[in-house]
Amino acid sequence: GAGVSQSPSNKVTEKGKDVELRCDPISGHTALYWYRQSLGQGLEFLIYFQGNSAPDKSGLPSDRFSAERTGGSVSTLTIQRTQQEDSAVYLCASSPNRDSNQPQHFGDGTRLSIL
Amino acid sequence: KQEVTQIPAALSVPEGENLVLNCSFTDSAIYNLQWFRQDPGKGLTSLLLIQSSQREQTSGRLNASLDKSSGRSTLYIAASQPGDSATYLCAVRTIYGGSQGNLIFGKGTKLSVKP
Secondary structure, eight states, rough: SSEEEOOSSSSEEEEOOEEEEEOOOOOOOEEEEEEEETTTTTEEEEEEEEEEEEOOOTTTTSSEEEEEEOOTTTTTEOOOOOGGGEEEEEEEEEEEESSSOOOOOOOOEEEEEEO | OOOEEEEEEEEETTTOOOOEEEEEEEEEEEEEEEEEEEEESOEEEEEEEEEOOOOOEEETTEEEEEEEEEEEEEEEESOOOOOOOOOEEEEEEEEESSTTTTTEEOOOOEEEOOO
16 A cells, blocks of 8 residues: 555454554655554654664563564564553654655554553 | 754634744754744644855745844735644754754644635
8 A cells, every 4th residue: 555554443352362563665665663542642653763773762661562663564563461551543744765855655554442 | 952942832813924933943953954844744844954154045935034142034925815723943053052953843833814
């Protein structure tokens, strides 16, 4: 597709379950970013990939959060043993490279609700 | 630590008015500043990107200014239309710190343009 694609668009799960969120970046984009948007908190950076490596994981809130990227393309964000405070919209963005003046292109996000 | 503040949090105007959205940031060591638009349930759309060496950028009815030394940016929307109703987010790309080069977002201004 032409834009960043995220799936699922909505996910409802019980506290304690594991969830996987998927991001398909724009074809050819080497830089990929995950953000979390919580009510009242704004957008927070989680992790950045350049190719398949993650040089910056500084935003991951706990060791329950992990992410990987394969083939320099698709990325998955995994949350283990989900807690209610994990409820948020998780947004993925990609850009052609790490150049600081390249705009980031965002997907529509996955809305995660933990019951 | 870089902090980004947007004022006002919400704004309602009649169609046709010119309006200004404000963004301030605490650390002037930035690569650039971006303005985004977010529609309900959607991701972010990049509107304008101002590099740290620039003073302003224009796109159609939108004009964004940047005063890096004072840590301020404004987004000017001319002749507002109901279709402009959305949340507008300001983000700076930092140079220093643990999130080097990542976007730091404000919490946004929710704009409503009444027909």
